[in-house]
Amino acid sequence: MPPVSFAPQPLLVCDRCATILPGAVTNTFEPVACPGCRALLVAQVFPAFFRPIAVGAAAENVLSQEDASCFYHPAKKAVVPCTRCGRFLCALCDIDLGGNRHVCPGCVDAARRGPTGKQDAATDGLGVQRRVLYDSMALLIAALPLTLIFWWLSFFGVPVVLYLSIRYWNEPRRGDFPRTRVRFVIAALLAVLQIGGWITLGVYYYQRRTHGLD
Amino acid sequence: MASIDPLPPAASFSVAEAAATPGKGKTPYRRLPGRTAILWIGRGRLYLGDDHLLKVETFFFVENYKRFAYGDIRSLLLRQTARGMILSVVLGVLALGFGALGWVTDNAAGRWILLGIAAFFAALLAVNLVRGGTCRCQLVTAIGAQPLPSLNRTRPARRALGLLAERITAVQGEIPSHEAAERVDDALRRYSEQTGGARNPAKPEVVPPPTQTPEAKTPEERW
Known part of the structure; x- marks a missing residue:
C-alpha cells in the first residue's frame, strides 16, 4: 500500500515554551529570541523538514x-x-x-x-x-574492598570478579567501541592479591594458634 | 487457512547481518565535542558515523545506543540557558562567603580550612567560567524531538552541531536560508488557517543582526 501523507504542517517548536517558531528564527545561525519565552535560539532546518510524513x-x-x-x-x-x-x-x-x-x-x-x-x-x-561493561563492573568490585569500608565485599567479590573476567574476556573487544582488556587484567590481579591476602592472614592466625601465641 | 509448519531455525536468518561490522580494534565513528557526566553514574557522548549520528548514553555499567540517519534529521535546535550563569553566581557567593568568614576568623587552623573551602569554590567558579555559556540542544526527526544532553555548553555545542550539519547537508542537500524561512512561514500560515489563527507568534527580535549571509560560509562554519 503506498504511503499516505497527512495534513499536519512541518512546524518548528521552542523546546522550552512550545511556541511555534516563525521562519525568521530558522537558518540564521545567530541567536534569535523565541517569540514566546525570549530564550535565545539557534535553529537549522534541513530539506527533510518539509518532507511529508508517511503514515503506516x-x-x-x-x-x-x-x-x-x-x-x-x-x-x-x-x-x-x-x-x-x-x-x-x-x-x-x-x-x-x-x-x-x-x-x-x-x-x-x-x-x-x-x-x-x-x-x-x-x-x-x-x-x-x-552493551554491558563487564570489565568496568569487575574492576569496581575488585577495587571496592581496597577502600577498607567495603573489605567484607572481598569474600563475595573475588569469585564474581574471576567469573566475570573469564566469562566475558572477549566482550570488551566487541561492538562499535572496542576497549582494551586492561580493566579485566587489573581486576583479576586485584582479586588474586585479595586471595593471597586472605591466605596469608589465615596462615598467620593458624601459626599463632598452633604456637600458642593467642 | 492451511496448517503452518513450525518455524525453521533462526540461524539461517539474521537481521543483524545488515548492520555494518567495524574492523577489529577500530571504530568507524568520530567523536563530537561535548560530554555530559553525572559523577561516575551516567555519561553521554555523540559520535558521527558514515551515514548516521550515534548517541551513546552510559548508566552505571550499561551503554545504550541510539542511531539517527542523517537523511532522517529534520532540524537542529540550540537554546541558550541561564544555568551556567546561575551556577557562577552560586559558586561566587559561596567562595566570597567562605573567604570572608576565613578572613575574620581568629583561629589559625579554622582560617586555613575556611580559606581552603573558599579556594575550592573559586576553582569551580573558574572552571565554570572557562567552559562558557550553557545550552540545551535537540534534534528533530519525523518521530519526535530527541534531546542531546552531551551538548550542554554553547561553544562545543555549536562546533558539534556545525560538524553534524555538514554531514546532514551532504546527504540531504542544502536549503537556502531565505527559502527555509519562507517555507517555514508558509507552513505556519497554513497551520494558522487550519486552527483558526491560534498561536500565531509575533515577529521575533534578532539579536545580534547577522553580519554575513549564512550561504557565504560552509555548514560547519555557520554554527
Missing part, C-alpha cells in the same frame, strides 16, 4: 471467501507471504526488509533470540543497541 500502511478487511487472510489477523486481507516462514501477512504485519524480503513479527522475534532461543542482551536483532 493500514490493513484491508477480508471481503470474500477467495481472499487469503493474515495469519495474525484472520479478519484482515493477506498481501504478502513471509519469506522466512511462509505465513500470510496483512499490510500491518508485513515488515519489509528491502530486496523483496518480507518477514513477520514472529520471525523478527525469533531472529532476535538467536538459535539458542534466549534473548541476546547485546543486540536486538537490528545491530548492537546496548
Whole structure:
C-alpha cells in the first residue's frame, strides 16, 4: 500500500515554551529570541523538514471467501507471504526488509533470540543497541574492598570478579567501541592479591594458634 | 487457512547481518565535542558515523545506543540557558562567603580550612567560567524531538552541531536560508488557517543582526 501523507504542517517548536517558531528564527545561525519565552535560539532546518510524513500502511478487511487472510489477523486481507516462514501477512504485519524480503513479527522475534532461543542482551536483532561493561563492573568490585569500608565485599567479590573476567574476556573487544582488556587484567590481579591476602592472614592466625601465641 | 509448519531455525536468518561490522580494534565513528557526566553514574557522548549520528548514553555499567540517519534529521535546535550563569553566581557567593568568614576568623587552623573551602569554590567558579555559556540542544526527526544532553555548553555545542550539519547537508542537500524561512512561514500560515489563527507568534527580535549571509560560509562554519 503506498504511503499516505497527512495534513499536519512541518512546524518548528521552542523546546522550552512550545511556541511555534516563525521562519525568521530558522537558518540564521545567530541567536534569535523565541517569540514566546525570549530564550535565545539557534535553529537549522534541513530539506527533510518539509518532507511529508508517511503514515503506516493500514490493513484491508477480508471481503470474500477467495481472499487469503493474515495469519495474525484472520479478519484482515493477506498481501504478502513471509519469506522466512511462509505465513500470510496483512499490510500491518508485513515488515519489509528491502530486496523483496518480507518477514513477520514472529520471525523478527525469533531472529532476535538467536538459535539458542534466549534473548541476546547485546543486540536486538537490528545491530548492537546496548552493551554491558563487564570489565568496568569487575574492576569496581575488585577495587571496592581496597577502600577498607567495603573489605567484607572481598569474600563475595573475588569469585564474581574471576567469573566475570573469564566469562566475558572477549566482550570488551566487541561492538562499535572496542576497549582494551586492561580493566579485566587489573581486576583479576586485584582479586588474586585479595586471595593471597586472605591466605596469608589465615596462615598467620593458624601459626599463632598452633604456637600458642593467642 | 492451511496448517503452518513450525518455524525453521533462526540461524539461517539474521537481521543483524545488515548492520555494518567495524574492523577489529577500530571504530568507524568520530567523536563530537561535548560530554555530559553525572559523577561516575551516567555519561553521554555523540559520535558521527558514515551515514548516521550515534548517541551513546552510559548508566552505571550499561551503554545504550541510539542511531539517527542523517537523511532522517529534520532540524537542529540550540537554546541558550541561564544555568551556567546561575551556577557562577552560586559558586561566587559561596567562595566570597567562605573567604570572608576565613578572613575574620581568629583561629589559625579554622582560617586555613575556611580559606581552603573558599579556594575550592573559586576553582569551580573558574572552571565554570572557562567552559562558557550553557545550552540545551535537540534534534528533530519525523518521530519526535530527541534531546542531546552531551551538548550542554554553547561553544562545543555549536562546533558539534556545525560538524553534524555538514554531514546532514551532504546527504540531504542544502536549503537556502531565505527559502527555509519562507517555507517555514508558509507552513505556519497554513497551520494558522487550519486552527483558526491560534498561536500565531509575533515577529521575533534578532539579536545580534547577522553580519554575513549564512550561504557565504560552509555548514560547519555557520554554527
